[in-house]
Amino acid sequence: MRLEKRTQTSRWALVLAPIGAVAFTLLVSSLLVLWAGAPLGQTYGLLFKGGFGSVFALSETLTRAIPLILTGLAATVAFKARLFNIGAEGQLYAGALAAVAVGGLHGGEAFALAPGLLFVLMLLAAALAGALLLLGPALLKARLGVDEVVTTLLLNFIMLLFVSLMLDGPMKDPAAMGWPQSVALLGELELSKLVPQTRIHTGLLWAVGLSVVLWALLKYTVPGFDIRATGASAGAAAFAGVPVTRTVVLVALLSGGLAGLAGAIEVAGRTSYVTLDMSPGYGYTGIVIAMLAALNPLGVLAAGVFVAGVLVGADSMSRVIGVPTYIADVLVAASLISVLVATLLTQYRVVFRGKAA
Amino acid sequence: MTAPVLRLAGITKRFGTLVANDNISLELHGGEILALLGENGAGKSTLVSILFGHYTADEGHIEAFGQPLPPGNPKAALAAGIGMVHQHFTLADNLSVLDNVMLGSEALWQPFSRRGAARDKLLEVARRFGLPVAPDAKVGSLSVGERQRVEILKALYRGARILILDEPTAVLTPQESEALFDTLGQMVAEGLSIIFISHKLGEVLRVSKRVAVLRGGKLVAEAPAAGTTQAQLAQWMVGHAVSAPQRRPAPSVGEAVCTLKDVSTAGGGRNRLEHVSLTLHAGEIVTIAGVSGNGQLALADLLCGTRAASQGTVSFLGQPLQASPARLVTQGVARIPEDRHAVGVVGDLSVWENAVSERLRSPAFSRALWIKRRAAQAHAAHIVRAFDVRGGGPQSPARSLSGGNMQKLILGRALVAPTLFATRNALPPEEAIFPRGGPSEKSGLAESAAAAQAPKLIIAHQPTWGLDIGAVAYVQQQLISARDAGAAVLVISDDLDEVMTLGDRVAVMHAGQLTEALPAEAWTREAIGLAMAGIPSVRAEPVEALADPSTSSGRTAKADGSRAGESSPP
Numbered sequence: 001m002r003l004e005k006r007t008q009t010s011r012w013a014l015v016l017a018p019i020g021a022v023a024f025t026l027l028v029s030s031l032l033v034l035w036a037g038a039p040l041g042q043t044y045g046l047l048f049k050g051g052f053g054s055v056f057a058l059s060e061t062l063t064r065a066i067p068l069i070l071t072g073l074a075a076t077v078a079f080k081a082r083l084f085n086i087g088a089e090g091q092l093y094a095g096a097l098a099a100v101a102v103g104g105l106h107g108g109e110a111f112a113l114a115p116g117l118l119f120v121l122m123l124l125a126a127a128l129a130g131a132l133l134l135l136g137p138a139l140l141k142a143r144l145g146v147d148e149v150v151t152t153l154l155l156n157f158i159m160l161l162f163v164s165l166m167l168d169g170p171m172k173d174p175a176a177m178g179w180p181q182s183v184a185l186l187g188e189l190e191l192s193k194l195v196p197q198t199r200i201h202t203g204l205l206w207a208v209g210l211s212v213v214l215w216a217l218l219k220y221t222v223p224g225f226d227i228r229a230t231g232a233s234a235g236a237a238a239f240a241g242v243p244v245t246r247t248v249v250l251v252a253l254l255s256g257g258l259a260g261l262a263g264a265i266e267v268a269g270r271t272s273y274v275t276l277d278m279s280p281g282y283g284y285t286g287i288v289i290a291m292l293a294a295l296n297p298l299g300v301l302a303a304g305v306f307v308a309g310v311l312v313g314a315d316s317m318s319r320v321i322g323v324p325t326y327i328a329d330v331l332v333a334a335s336l337i338s339v340l341v342a343t344l345l346t347q348y349r350v351v352f353r354g355k356a357a
Numbered sequence: 358m359t360a361p362v363l364r365l366a367g368i369t370k371r372f373g374t375l376v377a378n379d380n381i382s383l384e385l386h387g388g389e390i391l392a393l394l395g396e397n398g399a400g401k402s403t404l405v406s407i408l409f410g411h412y413t414a415d416e417g418h419i420e421a422f423g424q425p426l427p428p429g430n431p432k433a434a435l436a437a438g439i440g441m442v443h444q445h446f447t448l449a450d451n452l453s454v455l456d457n458v459m460l461g462s463e464a465l466w467q468p469f470s471r472r473g474a475a476r477d478k479l480l481e482v483a484r485r486f487g488l489p490v491a492p493d494a495k496v497g498s499l500s501v502g503e504r505q506r507v508e509i510l511k512a513l514y515r516g517a518r519i520l521i522l523d524e525p526t527a528v529l530t531p532q533e534s535e536a537l538f539d540t541l542g543q544m545v546a547e548g549l550s551i552i553f554i555s556h557k558l559g560e561v562l563r564v565s566k567r568v569a570v571l572r573g574g575k576l577v578a579e580a581p582a583a584g585t586t587q588a589q590l591a592q593w594m595v596g597h598a599v600s601a602p603q604r605r606p607a608p609s610v611g612e613a614v615c616t617l618k619d620v621s622t623a624g625g626g627r628n629r630l631e632h633v634s635l636t637l638h639a640g641e642i643v644t645i646a647g648v649s650g651n652g653q654l655a656l657a658d659l660l661c662g663t664r665a666a667s668q669g670t671v672s673f674l675g676q677p678l679q680a681s682p683a684r685l686v687t688q689g690v691a692r693i694p695e696d697r698h699a700v701g702v703v704g705d706l707s708v709w710e711n712a713v714s715e716r717l718r719s720p721a722f723s724r725a726l727w728i729k730r731r732a733a734q735a736h737a738a739h740i741v742r743a744f745d746v747r748g749g750g751p752q753s754p755a756r757s758l759s760g761g762n763m764q765k766l767i768l769g770r771a772l773v774a775p776t777l778f779a780t781r782n783a784l785p786p787e788e789a790i791f792p793r794g795g796p797s798e799k800s801g802l803a804e805s806a807a808a809a810q811a812p813k814l815i816i817a818h819q820p821t822w823g824l825d826i827g828a829v830a831y832v833q834q835q836l837i838s839a840r841d842a843g844a845a846v847l848v849i850s851d852d853l854d855e856v857m858t859l860g861d862r863v864a865v866m867h868a869g870q871l872t873e874a875l876p877a878e879a880w881t882r883e884a885i886g887l888a889m890a891g892i893p894s895v896r897a898e899p900v901e902a903l904a905d906p907s908t909s910s911g912r913t914a915k916a917d918g919s920r921a922g923e924s925s926p927p
Contacts, residue, residue: 222717222726225710232705238663239692239700240714241683 017342024338029331038323047327050316051309057316059198065308066269067092067279069207070262071286072293072300073214074130078255079287080218080295081231083141083248085134087152088259089283090159094133095126095260096267096274097166100182102126103189104273105171115188122189123264130260131253133159138252142245156283164276173273182274191269201269208301210258215297227251259283288336294343307332360423362387362550363408363439363519368417370403377403378414379574385519390541390551392565392582394558396594396825397760399571401554405521409441410434421519440517442508444524450497455479457496458511482513487543501648502533509540520544521552526560530648531853531886538564556594557854558587570594595826602833607840607861611639614814614845615660615678620669621869622655630655631869632669637814637845642836643874644860645849646885649819652869653849654695657818660847661685661692673814686715691771691812691844695819697760701767704756708746711755712737712770721775732775740769745831761828764820768835774810815839815846821855833859853885867891 026044033043051061071088078085085091103122113121133155140146166172167180174183191201218224226247229237238244262282271278289307293299314328361384370378378400385391395401406412408419413429420426421437448457459475476492483490488506496504505525512520522541526534541551541564555561561568562582570578570593578593591599615637622630630652637643647653658664659671662682671678679685685692692715694700702711713722713733722733737751744765749757758766817836821829836859840846848859849866856863857877864874865888872888 220728220730222723222728225706225714225717225728229703229706229710229714233699233703235700236703239661239682239694240703241662241681241686241718242714 013346017346018339021335021338021342024341025331025335028334029327032327032330033323036323036327038321043317043321043323043327046317046320047310047313049313051311051313056198057312059195059200061305061309061312062204063199063201063270064312065304066201066203066207067262067266067282068285068289068308069211069300069304070258070265071282072289072304073207073210073286073297074255074258074262074283075287075290076293076295076297076300077214077218077227077258078134078251079231079290081227081248081251082234083138083231083251083255084149085137085152085252085255085259086149086287087134087137087155087159087283088255088262088286089279089281090152090156091130091133091256091259092263092266092279092283093159093163093274094129095263096278097163097171097182097263098125098129098260099123099264099267100171100185100274103268104183104185115186118186119189122268123261126260126264127257128260130258130263131256133260134252134256135249138248142248160276163274167274167276171274180276184273185267189268190272191265199270203265203269206261206265207304210261211297211301214254214258218297223247223250259286262286285332288332292336292339361385361420362422364420365404365408366417366419368404368407368414368419370400370407370412370414376574378407380417381571381574381576382417383569383576383579385550385552387550388545388548389567390545390553390565392561392568393552393554393571394556394561394568394590394594395571396556397823398825399594400574401571402523403574404571405441405523405552405554408434408521409439435515435517438516438518439521440512440515440519441521442505442512442523442525444527446504446508448496448504448507451495453493453495454490454499454507454510455492457507458492458514462515479510479514483510486510486513486540486547488513488540501528502530502536505529505537506540513544517549519550519552521554523554524556525553526555526557527851528648530889531882532890534560558590559854561590562587572596591826599826599830602830602837602858605837607641610641610861611843613637614639615671615673615847617659618670618672620659620666620671622659622664623667628652628654629869630659630666630871633869633871634669635864635871635874637847639813639843639845640840641861642840642846642848642859643862643864644856644877645847645864645866645871646853646856647849647851647866647889649851651866652871653818653851653866655869656866656871657695657816657849660690660814660816661694662690682715683718687719689774689810689813691815691839693764693767693771693815693817693820695822695849697763697767698756702755702758702763705754707752708741708749708755708758708766709734709737709751712740712751712766715770716775719775736773736775740766740773743773744769744835761824761831764824764828764832768820768832771815772812772835772839774812811842812839812844815844816849817846818849819851820848821850821852829855853882856885857882865889 030040033040050057052058071092074088074091075085099122102125103118134152137146137148137151137155140151141148164180167182171182173179173181191203194200194202194204218227226237226242227250229240229242230244230247234244263279266278266282267274285307289300289303292303292307310331311328314325314331317323318325318327363385365381365383368378368381369376381400381404393401393404403412407414407428410429410431410433418425419428421439424437426437427433449460452460455472455476458479459470459472463470479490479492482488488510490506490510496507499507505528509520525537529537538560541553545551553561553565562585565582568578568580568582568585568590569576570590572594588598613636617633617635620630620633628650633656635643645653645656655664659666660678662678662680662685665680673685673688673690682692698704703714706714710733713736717723717728717733722729722736734751740746741751746758746762746765746769748759748762755763755766815836820832820836824832833855836846836848848855850856857880860877862874863877863880863885865872865885867889868891
């Protein structure tokens with residue numbers, strides 16, 4: 001069995017590929033639902049209802065989508081340039097810590113600034129913290145050829161330990177009665193609610209706005225061209241005069257910055273303080289979202305809401321009929337694999353060749 | 358005539374809608390050299406892959422020595438006595454010749470390697486076919502010609518009776534090619550049959566007994582080599598009569614544009630420069646011959662701004678040359694890289710983006726980091742039209758272009774600078790900026806702008822490699838036209854015909870060193886071949902020829918005063 005490149009892709013294949021991907025995803029997860037002994041229809045019904053079926057469900061989904069979209073954008077811009085940043089998780093925590101350091105430590109009184117200015121300073125600090133965390137691996141890659149997958153991945157664990165150190169040390173909340181959590185952000189710095197009685201906050205506007213900005217940057221600007229050219233073929237890009245090393249550094253700053261902002265916005269919009277479990281793997285899920293969106297910043301919006309909906313829906317479903325919430329991870333993983341395979345199959349076909357006598 | 362040793366009957370192979378091989382029937386007789394001729398994409402490789410079992414034919418069958426050959430089984434092809442010598446060698450550099458030959462031919466469960474017997478057999482095969490070899494030499498220490506000999510021995514050691522040689526002379530000097538042809542003659546005399554794949558017409562007629570020509574997947578001609586002319590072969594290959602650009606001398610040679618003085622580059626193994634000196638003048642083409650991998654890439658990279666010299670000076674228009682592609686382009690250096698797929702274009706990006714990629718940073722195509730899409734797309738449309746880039750629209754990815762069209766796009770990008778109009782904001786209608794017919798028909802302001810921005814130096818590395826005959830003629834003609842318009846042109850090529858056709862002056866590269874650039878008339882093919890092999894004694898001969906034309910081997914060395922003066926030894 002081997003793959004042969006298709007000389008042309010038929011229209012049918014383009015229509016059938018996503019349908020096939022959805023069917024495969026449902027098939028795989030259905031087997032697990034049946035194994036858990038739950039009725040299929042009800043499980044999926046509850047999952048959908050829990051994710052999208054009511055105003056409350058939708059609001060929870062959109063709230064969950066905010067950090068996912070931001071980490072998805074972080075992965076998108078990095079992967080576009082073939083800088084495989086697996087460290088968005090650590091960069092998110094770095095951003096969250098920086099946000100609290102600027103906007104919460106010492107009750108926020110260290111800087112006697114107007115709340116508006118302090119808010120901007122907080123976001124800048126968070127973006128800078130994430131960006132700096134990725135800058136090291138990016139420079140190591142550009143200068144010495146060190147594999148950034150390894151360095152960024154390992155930095156995640158270092159960062160988690162650092163967060164733990166901070167939460168038990170300098171940033172410990174004295175009023176938390178021994179819980180490892182940081183001091184809270186100043187009240188004035190918290191993001192306002194977008195819809196009353198829900199948890200959706202104005203971070204959603206930041207996520208949508210940054211998606212559009214990144215999309216326009218990649219499509220219409222010279223640095224955007226540099227990023228796409230560097231990722232598609234670094235040799236050809238360098239020949240055409242693209243400053244490849246500078247572009248990799250820029251991408252590191254953008255990607256790390258976006259992940260850092262995800263942390264700050266999560267703190268300012270939802271948690272108010274940093275805890276060790278504030279991110280259930282948003283950084284890693286962002287990679288899945290970027291791949292599902294085929295590295296299109298606008299597609300990241302849709303993919304982020306979809307994945308958030310599945311995660312929120314599975315939580316609600318499992319409370320009702322006891323199918324473990326891990327089914328959400330299976331759904332997301334299966335959908336990623338089947339979308340990737342379906343895309344591959346629109347460009348290649350599988351040739352089975354019997355063993356010749 | 359004896360029964361054929363190999364018979365292909367009605368072989369058809371389709372890839373989707375593309376018919377790569379269309380009902381091809383072909384016979385190979387014992388003791389015969391059959392040349393398989395065709396342009397890239399004509400179906401030569403597909404046919405050989407089917408023969409060797411890498412592909413399975415959709416229709417048709419193959420018989421070797423009267424026995425049907427099972428399809429899709431390379432082992433069966435080997436067992437039937439079919440051996441293949443690939444263009445790119447499949448040898449392990451760190452192993453000895455004997456190890457390489459034995460590799461894969463011994464059974465896995467055999468407890469001890471029978472090196473003694475293998476060595477005797479190898480030496481016997483080598484003696485019989487006149488291929489002297491040192492069994493214990495490391496392959497890495499052998500020359501390219503010697504490695505090819507090991508490849509051939511490997512096939513013969515396994516009992517090949519039918520040998521397929523894929524473009525065997527592509528990496529050889531003329532002398533090495535001659536030696537190979539002698540070897541082939543001896544092998545045929547021993548009863549072997551050979552399929553010789555090539556696109557070089559001269560050597561095909563020189564070496565083969567019969568010629569089969571493929572075009573568009575069909576077998577279009579089969580003829581005895583004797584009595585067939587190169588023009589006839591070319592016409593079969595292309596489908597119509599072809600006129601190659603004729604050599605004509607440079608109309609006027611101007612000032613020095615680019616000068617290398619004692620330049621060396623660091624690193625890169627064999628691909629480096631050692632004390633290279635060269636002067637390129639306006640209005641002349643200097644060609645550089647040599648077996649590829651002898652420092653040509655380092656020279657091209659250096660002049661394209663992607664590599665810096667570790668020693669010596671490179672000056673361009675009196676200033677030190679800067680190692681920055683973007684700056685070189687704005688200063689008027691047009692660059693055509695060797696690897697058009699991996700370096701020339703970014704395959705995933707669109708045709709129009711690739712058409713402006715070198716000048717994206719100029720005010721013509723961007724302002725404050727925003728790309729002026731309309732101006733950029735208009736310029737791309739102009740290049741596509743003026744250079745006849747076919748296949749795919751401006752929005753389709755550049756990788757969808759064929760090699761020839763990709764090269765035209767790169768050529769257009771390098772040669773056509775944006776006009777003054779395009780740098781202004783208000784865009785006149787496209788036709789006003791780019792009148793049909795290309796740069797030569799521009800008038801008035803546009804013309805003066807074009808003249809100011811016409812390339813002053815053109816660096817073309819293997820500009821026609823892998824192109825079909827029509828595209829080769831087109832690219833070469835463009836380079837000659839640019840020279841006539843006053844550009845200094847450097848062409849690096851391992852195709853000796855191209856070197857001699859294009860070059861006003863010719864230099865030869867070997868192991869990072871460059872001979873003096875002498876007028877093309879002062880070189881014989883033999884002298885170039887020896888220089889390509891790094892044999893230094895011949896360097897004196899062309900100079901002698903210059904000093905006294907009557908003593909040179911029947912050639913007349915025409916050289917005007919300035920060039921003769923420059924090419925005499927320091």
